[in-house]
Amino acid sequence: MSLDNVLARIDADLPAATERLLDLLRIPSISTDPAYKKECEAAADWLVKDLNSIGVPAEKRVTPGHPMVVGHINGDGPHVLFYGHYDVQPVDPLDLWDAAPFEPALEETAGGMVIRGRGSSDDKGQLMTFVEACRAWKAEYGTLPCKITFFFEGEEESGSPSLVPFMQENAAELKSDIALICDTGLFQSKTPAIITTLRGLLGEEITIHAADKDLHSGMFGGVAQNPIRVLSKIIAGLHDETGRVTVKDFYDGVPDLTPEVAAQWDALNFDHAAFLGDVNLSAPAGEQDHTPLEMIWARPTCEVNGIIGGYTGKGFKTVLPAQASAKLSFRLVGTQDPLKIRENFRAYVQSMLPEDCTVDFTSHGASGGSSMSTAHPAFEQARGALSEEWPDAAAFAGCGGSIPIAGHFKEILGTEAMLIGFAKDDDQIHSPNEKYDLESFHKGIRSWARILDAMTRK
Amino acid sequence: MSLDNVLARIDADLPAATERLLDLLRIPSISTDPAYKKECEAAADWLVKDLNSIGVPAEKRVTPGHPMVVGHINGDGPHVLFYGHYDVQPVDPLDLWDAAPFEPALEETAGGMVIRGRGSSDDKGQLMTFVEACRAWKAEYGTLPCKITFFFEGEEESGSPSLVPFMQENAAELKSDIALICDTGLFQSKTPAIITTLRGLLGEEITIHAADKDLHSGMFGGVAQNPIRVLSKIIAGLHDETGRVTVKDFYDGVPDLTPEVAAQWDALNFDHAAFLGDVNLSAPAGEQDHTPLEMIWARPTCEVNGIIGGYTGKGFKTVLPAQASAKLSFRLVGTQDPLKIRENFRAYVQSMLPEDCTVDFTSHGASGGSSMSTAHPAFEQARGALSEEWPDAAAFAGCGGSIPIAGHFKEILGTEAMLIGFAKDDDQIHSPNEKYDLESFHKGIRSWARILDAMTRK
Secondary structure (H helix, E strand, O other): OOHHHHHHHHHHHHHHHHHHHHHHHHHOOEOHHHHHHHHHHHHHHHHHHHHHHOOOOOOEEEOOHHHHHHHHOOOOOOOEEEEEOEEEOOOHHHHOOOOOOOOOOOEEEEEEEEEEEOOOOOHHHHHHHHHHHHHHHHHHHHOOOOOOEEEEEEEEOOOOOHHHHHHOOOHHHHHEEEEEEEOOOOOOOEEOOEEEEEEEEEEEEEEEHHHHHHHHHHOOOOOOOOOHHHHHHHHOOOOOOOOOOOOOOOOOOOOOOOOHHHHHHOOOOOOOHHHOOOOOOOOOOOOOOOOHHHHHHHOOEEEEEEEEEEEEOOOOOOEEEOOEEEEEOOOEEEOOHHHHHHHHHHHHHHHHHOOOOHHHHHEEEEOEEEEOOOOHHHHHHHHOOOOOOOOOEEEEEEEEEHHHHHHHHHHHHHOOOEOOOOOOOOOOOOOOOOOHHHHHHHHHHHHHHHHHHHHHHH | HHHHHHHOOOHHHHHHHHHHHHHHOOOOOEEEEEHHHHHHHHHHHHHHHHHHHHOOOOOOOOOOOEEEEEEEEEOOOOOOEEEEEEEEEEOHHHHOOOOOOOOOOOEEEEEEEEEEOOOOOOOOHHHHHHHHHHHHHHHHHOOOOOOOEHHHHHHHOHHHOOOHHHHHHHHHHHHHEEEEEEOOOOOOEEOOEEEEEEEEEEEEEEEEHHHOOOEEHHOOOOOOOOHHHHHHHHHHHOEEOOEEEEOOOOOOOOOOOHHHHHHHHHHHOHHHHHHOOOOOOOOOOOOOOHHHHHHHHOEEEEEEEEEEEOOOOOOOEEEEOOOOEEEEEEEOOOOOOOOHHHHHHHHHHHOOOOOOOEEEEEEEEEEOEOOOOOOOOOHHHHHHHHHHOOOOOOOEEEEEOOHHHHHHHHHHHHOOHHHHHHHHOOOOOOOOOEEEEEEHHHHHHHHHHHHHHHHOOO
16 A cells, blocks of 8 residues: 555654754754844755755745745645744753753653754654655655645744734735644643644733832831732732633633533543643642633633732842733633723723822733634544554644634635644753654654545545 | 030031041942942941041941941940941942942032932931031030940941841940930921831741742643732732731731820821822822821831742743742831731731642841830930921921831840931932932031030030
């Protein structure tokens, strides 16, 4: 059988594929730091060259930030777009790395062989699983299985400022039948997962002002407003006793789980004790009338991501500060309206201000939740293909995080996105000692070969 | 009349006295920074030499930190100890100074002539008002008016770590009939004031811990505890709707104002609108059944002086932090027991911790409020003397701040302390562009001459 030949070639080519990935990992393409602009260019050049080597005409495309890499190859069957990103997170604190982050290497660990280095899991290693599947396919058949658009960006770790304008300007070129995204993980590091719901994200920063300068808490304490106290009261009032968010109309548009999805998730046997135990927690802290998996995948949240005010150095200073700030984020689901929630949140904050206090608001983005329609035949084809590759049957899963690109494909291009990835929970993405299991890389490549086969089989 | 001769000599000697102060101000005796150790020694040496020049045998006395300066001179009448400190605050941010902080100068301003420079008001200028009064007295009479102990420290701006041990080891030597302290100000920059109550200070730092590492708020938001939210709830619960502190038994030992003190304070006509207006506030924010002056001088407080947790840099990061901390301080009055309050505060914090959260406590000192007994005849003598020097009659006033030295004289030496100072609210102590009004310096010297005269008149 021909797929078997492709899989056998993938197995045989794994050492060479790993060397190619190590080569890409050596390029410190940190997108958020302007000092690494040239290195981002170099990573884009590397990818152009690599796509060319499998017969895909590709080029760097200029943006106001780091370049996109876009390549098209014609073929029979459906038109598939594959998205990944070649930029990586900064590496500090550098002293917590056991080896230099951009001198990647294969390492034997208790959990098996891993590819260690910044970007190995997020996202260079995952991106290359698809490219390597294509390479094996091409080597076996001389062509790729269908019409494919490769679309790589270099700003994902710095907020993707150029992505939406680029997609809008090149909408006709980027339209496809389905978009494949490889930037997620295995469910509980084990079960292959196709992500079908993502939470949206509303970011807000508030700064409470009182006196026009820092005051001495002896001279003014008792008679002057303290913005830290005002801010604390605002934050404390955002949840009721049961853990529900108190912002007006917050739950408008939050759907109940369909019995079908509830049954699917139930079948996943989520081990929340292990999930929380890994970070030294034990009790699910959200709305108590929902399961832990629902708390993460299906319920909206309001969290404080940062707070600062007054003296925060060593020792003590008896200051009544002039201001205090907090960064808050709301994870949104279903059809919750981020702009309406922002408006109601801000009205709540205003309503909590005592005399002599004012507030400044800063917006840090607003995107709604998204859910993928599994009606597209690719979803069932991919689920079947993944189930053949991995010991566990593949699952339709949710994701508590926010991956705006999925929404952009739908909104800008009208294309459904299918998110499949092979990262594990302990890959330490965004942290020191990032790694990608060699098994994830190997079975990831094989998975894409199977998925392409399932999608194009006649 | 002989006091008149002393006052006339003070007037005539003012230019020379000012030059001497400028000389002392040129020494950058920043006590908190080890780089200025030699300069602290130099300031102590300067004072020894200056005391010697008026016939007072004085010497530097070694401590584990910066030296004390102690000098005794015998005489008739009561034994008076005078306390001041020769060390100064750091000067950063240096770029906010209009002139070099240690190149002091006389400057003409809209409010009159001022002596500009670090330490001019806090406390070198105030310290020298007493020394200059003694110099004029000595010049006129050939002796000082009574037995005087000069006691200067060099660590007041860095927490006075050597002070209590030094007082304990030298208690017999430092005992006197009354201790005079010149480190306070005129009431509302105008009315000469003898401070009779000071608030105590209890400093506490709490750190709330949840997960053992920072978490991603997408992956864990909704199911994991957020220590910033826990901390905010703790802070929000520390006051009830009326502004009263909720810590158990907090108000035990808080005295009602005596009708006599209430009448005295009422007569001060405190202009709280101007006081708050200076810092762009308008509404007294404390317990609404007390006057603004009571809120500052007679009522205890609980304030948050600093808070930090999570991501506080530019932009946004969707982190669920592992910990969040706050520094809190309680100003205490009457016989409130700081150790009992610490215990009840900590019990309250513990009671607010949800499952999976723990707390670390750090203590930053605990001292009770103090009140001076105005029964000592020196209080009425000083009040009369000050009232003769200044346009307004002198007042017995409170102070919202905490000056532990006053309590130390009473507890360690059994000596009542009388706090009289001539600083103004706009002296910018601890801030850039510190100044001391030439009027404060001049009338301060004259005030001490009058007070010494009143205390020793036969």
